[in-house]
Amino acid sequence: MNEWVLISGMAIVTFSVRYPVLAILGRLDLPPALTRALKYVPAVVLTAIIMPEILLHGGTLDVAPTNPRLIGALVAGVIAWRTRDLLWTIGGGMAAFFAWRLLFG
């Protein structure tokens, strides 16, 4: 495979989903219903990205307490909820994840 064809193609499709909407929609007045719906974008997209990473293992659900990703995510979730501090969330979640991986990995 030609790597440079690949990278050019990836760069073009990625730019095409980032720039045009930003430039065109900025000229229009969005209907309030759309604005209301868009408010949910950050939380739902990020959640949809991470849920399979946390709970799926090779395509099957892994909710066992020995799943390091589940424990790391739960610890991160509790820290984020109590402190709202991103660095503590990352540090605590990663520490729990690595500890569980050592114990059960």
Place this chain on the structure above:
Amino acid sequence: MHTRRSEFFDGFKAILPLIAGAIPFGIIYGAIAVTQGLSPAATIAMSLFVFAGAAQFIAAGLIGAGAGAGLIIFTTFIVNLRHILYAASLAPYVRGLPAAWLLPLGFWLTDESYAVAIKRYNADDESGAEPSPYRHWFFIGAAVSMYINWQICTLIGVVAGSTFEDSANWGLDFAMVVTFIGIVVPLVVTRPMLGAVLTAGTVALLLDGLPHKLGLMAAAFAGIAAGYVLETYIAPQWRARQNIRKRLKT
């Protein structure tokens, strides 16, 4: 008083914790890409010109699996579709900016820079005060910092991947998960938002087997729909019931 420079540095400061979370992810990308057979130069070029963490990650995996360029480009497109939603939600706040601003802001739009920028714009809306005329400098400050960091991490990853063949299995990619948890949890302040997040998470799990990560977009739309319906049709009923209960007490 906000100046261009103060806005730029505030954007940099706001994205710092997200950069901390992205560092392991960037290193892993570089390491995986070279161990999957992408040349070091192409690995670095992909970070420079595509600049899309999740898509680059998946591309590296697909290269290792022997997929063709067409399939990888198509998958990149689908995985990055979420940026259309980000762009739509940011568009009202960048309207009127010249193309010289919109082009770089568009190119540098990522999960992280979006999260930081939209938080700032929402805070401005809520405060009701006249917003700073230089707040796009805040956005670009965050976005540029993310970009520079991504390049450095890619370089480190390329070196690590060429040195330690098993570095892709160290589990560093989990940093992205905990970073996103740290962004999402503080956003869940209303019941419709909680409903939206739970719906998106469930659909993402159910549809994970779909090709090209199409389940991600389906989950996003399901979550948005759930939040919208709860906020528009159900939340007023909750409030009405609460008011009745209050009145009964007094």
